[in-house]
Amino acid sequence: MTQLKFDDLRAPPPGGPRSYTVSQLVQAASRALDARLGEVWVEGELSNLRQPSSGHLYFTLKDARAQLPVVMFRSTASRLKLALEDGIGLRCRGRLGIYDAQGRFQLTADAAEPVGAGAQQLALAQLRRKLEAEGLFDPARKKPLPFLPRSVAVVTSVTGAALRDIVRVLHDRFPLRIVVCGTAVQGGEAPAEIREAIARADQLGVDLILLGRGGGSSEDLSAFNNEGVARAIAAARTPIISAVGHETDVTIADLVADRRAPTPSAAAEMAVPLRTELEAQVAVARARLERATRRQLEAEALRLAGARARLGSPRALIDRA
Secondary structure (H helix, E strand, O other), X not given: OXXXXXXXXXXXXXXXXXXXOHHHHHXXXXXXXXXXXXXXXXXXXXEXXXXXXXXXXXXXXXXXXXXXXXEEOHHHHOOOOOOOOOOOEEEEEEEEEEEOOOOEEEXXXXXXXXXXXXXXXXXXXXXXXXXXXXXXXXXXXXXXXXXXXXXXXXXXXXXXXXXXXXXXXXHHHOOOEEEEEEOOOOOOOHHHHHHHHHHHHHOOOOOEEEEEEOOOOOOOOHXXXXXXXXXXXXXXXXXXXXXXXXXXXXXXXXXXXXXXXOOHHHHXXXXXXXXXXXXXXXXXXXXXXXXXXXXXXXXXXXXXXXHHHHHOOHHHHHHHO
């Protein structure tokens, strides 16, 4: 069987068109599409989503004037960061071709991301629902904080204001051992670095971990809305206080952590009690204990005096006998 080449499609040979099999023509047309366009990004509204038992995804991207069938193989679908749903805006990367068995024009996608208004909010909402369904936000799984930790690990940027605020507050309240596990807190490399820093801090034998950063835009805080970071927090054996951004910022890291603080400074205040307050409480408790002891001794002295009075003098008892 003669293989139809790309050049054969550009112009008919001398003497009129030649005859080819259907498979030859479809395969040549598919190669021509790929050679002409290569890898492309295409976006539209997702519809007709199907996922059979094979794990592959089949769906359609459409706009007001056209539709494009898309296939995404299982290996790619398993790496998606969001759950696909009919009606969402989606941007797919892939290569155009023709599915031989049906002679159908389609895109084979190897990446996808949400687009349009609310795309980030959609992905974040889906991740929150997923983690909540797994129980990562459940208060019952959260570990209690130590009353008076002897050592604390701080997971944050070594150049940020958050670290300075935390260290200052900790030293002012109750000086203790502080270990800094530095990490990037924004940017593409931040999620992986945060995960590694949490794991490193968890192996140090400290009593408590403080995780956080200062305020910023939703994009700046996106590393703390990462699934891998959330799972690293949940897997840690050491209690974790999360303090990401300002009081109005609530990230997935805050929801998974054992306790959430509205700011890094507030996390330090939550981590250790104020030494002067503890000393005052100890003084009050000592005074109460001393008063209670004196009252108890006085009461026992009265009881002893009463017993002596009832007993009388042993010599007199002997003389009477």
